[in-house]
Amino acid sequence: VPKLREPRQLYGFSATEFGPQQLARWPAEIQVLNESIRHIDYVPPHPEPFYKSTGQERMPMARSHENGGRVVFEYEPVFLRSRAGGSCTGCKTCVPPLTGPDDKTLLFESRFESGNLAKAVQISEFEYELWLRNDLYTNKHTQWFYFRFSNARANVNYRFTIVNLTKPDSLYNHGMKPLMYSERAANEKKIGWVRSGSDIKYYRNNIKYNTGKTDCWFYSLTWTASFKQDQDTVYFAHCYPYSYTDMQDYLNDIANDPVRSKICKQRVLCRSLAGNLVYVLTITSATKVPEEAKHRKAVVVTSRVHPGESNASWMLKGFLDYLMGNSADAKLLRDTFVFKIIPILNPDGVIVGNYRCSLSGRDLNRNYKTVLKESFPSIWHTKSMIKKLLEEREITVYCDLHGHSRKQNVFLYGCENRNNPNRRLRERVFPVMLSRNAPDKFSFESCKFKVQKGKEGTGRIVIWNYGILNSFTMEATFCGSSLGKKRGYHFNTADFESMGYHFCDTLLDYCDPDNTKVGQFLMSLIL
Structure with a gap:
């Protein structure tokens, strides 16, 4: 079995030391x-x-x-x-x-x-x-x-x-x-x-x-x-801190809430190299009709594969807060989709203050093609979860949340479907709709869709190769906006959180069966 050169005993731990809400x-x-x-x-x-x-x-x-x-x-x-x-x-x-x-x-x-x-x-x-x-x-x-x-x-x-x-x-x-x-x-x-x-x-x-x-x-x-x-x-x-303990506290609040705990089910996806827990959340509405639940499509969202990009956690918090809310749109989203969410993919890096790597000394977002389960446990188990989910239902959107150090605004990196005439340019529809819903923050002009050879190990491209049309990396600037009323101003935590709401709002527009004409109109704009 291939392994990294670092000795695995560096990360030894006792299996009896774990609990539902463990210390970092x-x-x-x-x-x-x-x-x-x-x-x-x-x-x-x-x-x-x-x-x-x-x-x-x-x-x-x-x-x-x-x-x-x-x-x-x-x-x-x-x-x-x-x-x-x-x-x-x-x-x-x-x-x-x-x-x-x-x-x-x-x-x-x-x-x-x-x-x-x-x-x-x-x-x-x-x-x-x-x-x-x-x-x-x-x-x-x-x-x-x-x-x-x-x-x-x-x-x-x-x-x-x-x-x-x-x-x-x-x-x-x-x-x-x-x-x-x-x-x-x-x-x-x-x-x-x-x-x-x-x-x-x-x-x-x-x-x-x-x-x-x-x-x-x-x-x-x-x-x-x-x-x-x-x-x-x-x-x-460098950016608003959001630690592993902050995430633990947030998940604990959900678990102790009698309403949200029924909406959001938590389980441990795997343990990191240092033994920290990597959680996966499942959010959907309960239904008495099994056949109805079977036909729901899925949405997968992951965050903090790069530990120093803490704005990704603030976007995810806004996404979760909205999704577990009482609004009619939130309830419709839960009725329509099964959401699988991984709040922190790289807990070890977040804890020790890394910017980009895990305790393997490697960038996890360049190792999605890996077969090294022991060296990259969160990546291996995330791919395994997605493969199993695809056997049960279609995945409408996969999105990995990131921060960007050289560009303003929020934008998406997608994967162009150049070789499939039935899918050509369709990966641009969701980003265009998102830019319409968040015109002061989201820049479609900054979006890119090329599948570069040097990025073939990223989550976006590996998951796209599973057949998921809308496979994205969502990048939020560390700074602020160059658009509309927000132009020239820094983003704060509320701005990052609002992107979670806009993402949910765009999901509803994108999947609305009565919204076909809107999609056709947007495609005509792209063309």
């Missing part, structure tokens, strides 16, 4: 704070505009790689096996204590769920260089960041510069601001995550790294921020 499991030697991180739900009362470049933004070169500055946080985890709650020993860690009340050093931390910060170096009194940790078992994939610091002082301009990013371009050069969360603002004013920062710039810096084939340059993201109160604890993140 970490590699046993990773340090984890003995506290639960919770952020309040918050939607800003006013749209948050993009950052407008002045052309005068600073571009500080990295200095800490030349032993410059003072290391104030450093964390190098070592991995042996998985363990609920992680560990507090066994890693190289540097967190110098404060010398007294006049010490203004920021105290950085990221040893919590989904956190990612490898090192913080103090360059001057209020300036810090930050190094992100690579995805575990890789030497790349630095984009997701989520960390905090305490001992912040009011009315001081702090500069933060992340120095080991690898992408040549970023939405931060097109108006995107980092997200900031103040614990004092949350506790005292009920204000949650907000877009923050000024003097924002993404640029190539002066550090090179070796890929094994050639030398490449690192890129920096720099910004300044100030805070309104002394002694605050502040978080920064």
Whole structure:
């Protein structure tokens, strides 16, 4: 049986340690704070505009790689096996204590769920260089960041510069601001995550790294921020965090709800390499007529195969909230379809703060053709579930939810049916209808339908090869919109959640038997 080279005993666990709502499991030697991180739900009362470049933004070169500055946080985890709650020993860690009340050093931390910060170096009194940790078992994939610091002082301009990013371009050069969360603002004013920062710039810096084939340059993201109160604890993140524990809490609320628990049935699809549970939800209405249920078509939705794309979880939350609601349309959807939903395909990556990979050190969304059940359990079991579902009923739509780091808006990647004249261009109908239902967020012009050779291992293409016409990847920007009334403004969690509603609304339009003329009209527009 073919296997990956990493030793499987790294992820050993006891089968007796599992329960219906288990603690997040970490590699046993990773340090984890003995506290639960919770952020309040918050939607800003006013749209948050993009950052407008002045052309005068600073571009500080990295200095800490030349032993410059003072290391104030450093964390190098070592991995042996998985363990609920992680560990507090066994890693190289540097967190110098404060010398007294006049010490203004920021105290950085990221040893919590989904956190990612490898090192913080103090360059001057209020300036810090930050190094992100690579995805575990890789030497790349630095984009997701989520960390905090305490001992912040009011009315001081702090500069933060992340120095080991690898992408040549970023939405931060097109108006995107980092997200900031103040614990004092949350506790005292009920204000949650907000877009923050000024003097924002993404640029190539002066550090090179070796890929094994050639030398490449690192890129920096720099910004300044100030805070309104002394002694605050502040978080920064690339996108709104949504952790494995957040998902567990959400599913637990459903299970304890006497109405929603009848609509949504939960079961464990499989266990990840670290032993975390991968859930599959089945949502449909109960019926007393078995023959009626037998003829229902299916819709399959998956999310968080890339752990750092947390906006995918917010879209899925909106989808689930609407689907389990009391509206007439929600009830009609449950009467019409059987929904199979996998909320988090890559729980290990979400827990440890990876951007793209699982604990196999591989991108799961390039391994849907795999036969390695032990190395890619969530992918293998997802394909098995879909194959079994196809034996029972037709699948109308398969959609895998993602986030996108270089484009604005929301859009779909589909698969063109070039070689089948009866299906030609039909994969474009659903996206066009979705663009009509969400004109301020969804861009049909950004949709692509080519089946590229380099993407043949993605869920979208592998599932399309099972004969599913509407097989999509749904991409939501990390930033915001360039369309309509939303143009020039960041998306917030409510905007991401609303895409779940629009997706459901489009399903009804697409499958309405009286809507044939609409479909023909849309096809004529495409042609």
